Amino acid sequence: MGERVTPDWIAVDWGTTNLRAYAMQGATVLARAQSDDGMGKLSADGFEPALLALIGAWVEPDPVPVIACGMVGSRQGWVEAPYRTVPCTPLAETLTRAPTARPLDVRVVSGLSQANPADVMRGEETQVAGFLALNPGWDGVLCMPGTHTKWVHLSAGEVVSFQTFMSGELFALISTQSVLRHSLDSEGWDADAFADAVSNAMSRPEALAARLFGLRAGNLLQGTQTPVTRATLSGLLIGAELAAARPYWLGQNIAILGLGDQARAYKEALRPQGVEAMLVDTEKATLAGLTAAYRNTKALT
Amino acid sequence: MGERVTPDWIAVDWGTTNLRAYAMQGATVLARAQSDDGMGKLSADGFEPALLALIGAWVEPDPVPVIACGMVGSRQGWVEAPYRTVPCTPLAETLTRAPTARPLDVRVVSGLSQANPADVMRGEETQVAGFLALNPGWDGVLCMPGTHTKWVHLSAGEVVSFQTFMSGELFALISTQSVLRHSLDSEGWDADAFADAVSNAMSRPEALAARLFGLRAGNLLQGTQTPVTRATLSGLLIGAELAAARPYWLGQNIAILGLGDQARAYKEALRPQGVEAMLVDTEKATLAGLTAAYRNTKALT
Structure with missing residues (x-):
């Protein structure tokens, strides 16, 4: 209450x-x-x-x-x-x-x-509005990680184009419901495995399809540890996304909405590409966006 | 009983x-x-x-x-x-x-x-043995569609190498548990949409990541029909698999285990690549393999 x-x-x-x-x-x-x-x-x-x-x-x-x-x-x-x-x-x-x-x-x-x-x-449009209210005149691409990650191209205060990826939902489904769940039953993380998998999937996007079952087999045959498997799965999914979203981030000014693990994973994945992304507080952006909407509507009544 | x-x-x-x-x-x-x-x-x-x-x-x-x-x-x-x-x-x-x-x-x-x-x-090793018993001296690659599809390179009666893909399990998870389930709630099939999606994913394997959410959006905004969406999802997954499995099928003699929809989808996906694959009855192969195993073991006792 x-x-x-x-x-x-x-x-x-x-x-x-x-x-x-x-x-x-x-x-x-x-x-x-x-x-x-x-x-x-x-x-x-x-x-x-x-x-x-x-x-x-x-x-x-x-x-x-x-x-x-x-x-x-x-x-x-x-x-x-x-x-x-x-x-x-x-x-x-x-x-x-x-x-x-x-x-x-x-x-x-x-x-x-x-x-x-x-x-x-x-929902994301409100966060975009809030981000622009907090960063007036900002041009570039906003990456909004989530169940469905959005890449949003902003210019002169407008949304020019955007693209949604299901990597977050796929990670959740694969890690909790597929045969890989047996090899992913903890919260650990291996940063090197993540970086390797991102790089692999970016240079060969077909690696995502090729390597998934190998994560299970590597765990069965070689005792690959859960944090390595977990970070590799995430890296393959985010790497395949970055390969597809290249027009959104290549040579662009990038801000990532979020301060948590998922946002930091995107930041780490972009760094070897020479992209230093800024992290942005999601709740602040949401509230700034709703405040902008409130002020708009107030002016009308 | x-x-x-x-x-x-x-x-x-x-x-x-x-x-x-x-x-x-x-x-x-x-x-x-x-x-x-x-x-x-x-x-x-x-x-x-x-x-x-x-x-x-x-x-x-x-x-x-x-x-x-x-x-x-x-x-x-x-x-x-x-x-x-x-x-x-x-x-x-x-x-x-x-x-x-x-x-x-x-x-x-x-x-x-x-x-x-x-x-x-x-399990598949028994089907491979049965296939070889039914086709003595056969060299080439056996494609075994399923929840986890196996590509198996056979030469001189031996399994040389193999690779497993999770495309079947991913199709099941995405079509029944992800946000796409709302756009895939029937059994229809559009052969042209399948062929287009296979071709797209084979030439650009990152298309799998790029296009998934668009299937939902296309259904919401343009009323894309379920059979098109369903066949496109299958085509993107199988196309990404074929891009990754290229060393297995390129210039090879191919047999596909199965006579049903999934086996026929692989056959159709391979045809534009100049591969005319033979379809094989799975139960016959399984029984021939178990029979070979029974005869082996009988000789020993």
């Missing part, structure tokens, strides 16, 4: 698996709350109760505007906030109002789409 | 998920039986009861030899039948006796291993 605070507005980051809310005064966070009521487990009429369960105390006695981004705006979400097509600014001037039973003012940020090659994002 | 027959011996193909038994008279099948008591769900003392539940009627009153291949011989199986290292013939002259409580004579075929690159097989 939220604390007793009196915010001007409420920022909400509502993804597939988590719901995070922030009681805001301008750009300042007064309080935080979160739950696992992600979009993925809610039906259409479940969003309003899930939100009120978390932030009910913040919207009484007077409802304050709620600005939400993420999968809450998908077709399976609370309300469909239509995709905007790149090239465009990351945020529109209008948001999509969610239907509510109680007197609530909930507005949802639109995602972005790209016609060719076909691609979509929801 | 098995029928009332009086076999000379019993052939058993015992994999991770299935147990198949054949009452044999020489190389002739008198009766078949099968259950889902695969190695994967049995503990060490569960193998004998699982086998007797299926073929009890065939081993009374006199026990006859049982020759088994597959994961039943792994460390987690009934008895560990040690790997033999390639290059070598597919079958050894000795089999490994399984421990039994009742007077049963169960012998298990050894798998094959390769030191560099590390690789292993269990």
Whole structure:
């Protein structure tokens, strides 16, 4: 439950698996709350109760505007906030109002789409907007690691193009559900094995297909240790991604969203290519983006 | 339950998920039986009861030899039948006796291993032996599609080298458990989309990483039909495999084990490369291999 605070507005980051809310005064966070009521487990009429369960105390006695981004705006979400097509600014001037039973003012940020090659994002556009608000005039490529990693080309305040990779989801599936799970049952990491695998997959992208089963066999026959196998799998996946994303990072100014293990792995993978990427705090970018969306919408009402 | 027959011996193909038994008279099948008591769900003392539940009627009153291949011989199986290292013939002259409580004579075929690159097989060595028994003097490469597809180089009756690919398991994981499952929920197939995807991934193996998420986005934005998406995913995975397995098929005499959809997909993928592969009946090869193993072991006792 939220604390007793009196915010001007409420920022909400509502993804597939988590719901995070922030009681805001301008750009300042007064309080935080979160739950696992992600979009993925809610039906259409479940969003309003899930939100009120978390932030009910913040919207009484007077409802304050709620600005939400993420999968809450998908077709399976609370309300469909239509995709905007790149090239465009990351945020529109209008948001999509969610239907509510109680007197609530909930507005949802639109995602972005790209016609060719076909691609979509929801939630990341807000982080892009926040990153640009924190780094005005920045041109280059933002790498946004996650279950689905996005590479986003930014120029003159607009998203020019972007591309999504499933490497994070593939790592999770392969390491927990495939035959390799038996050889990957710990959290260890071997930095040299990672670097070797990235290099191998970048120079020969077919190495990803060629080497996967060998990780299991190496463990069976040669007793290869789990941290080596784990880092090699990650390196093969990220190396294959970097081979495919070359137009995004070659000769570009690169920022990586995130400060954790996955973001650092991308940074390490790019370094031998002569790319020194900057790491950026994800929550700060999200909040700066939602704040920008709130200021946009406030100007309109 | 098995029928009332009086076999000379019993052939058993015992994999991770299935147990198949054949009452044999020489190389002739008198009766078949099968259950889902695969190695994967049995503990060490569960193998004998699982086998007797299926073929009890065939081993009374006199026990006859049982020759088994597959994961039943792994460390987690009934008895560990040690790997033999390639290059070598597919079958050894000795089999490994399984421990039994009742007077049963169960012998298990050894798998094959390769030191560099590390690789292993269990079960396929018996199919290789059977294929060679049915095609004496055959030299070339046997492609064995499955959850884990094996490419096996055969020369002068020996396995020279082999390589395993996880494309089948990746297709199953991605199509049933990843975000792409929403775009792949039927059984349809588009042959042109498959051929295009194979060609794309063979010429640019990084296409596998680059294009996966686009399959989802194409379905969302352009309404791409499920049969196209499904065949494209399969084509990208098989194309990446063919790019990596090029030394196995380029300029080689190729046979593919299987008559079903997966085997035909490999055949279609190889055709534009000028490779006309022969399709081979898997069950026939397995039985011919177990028969060869039975004759070997009989000569020794």
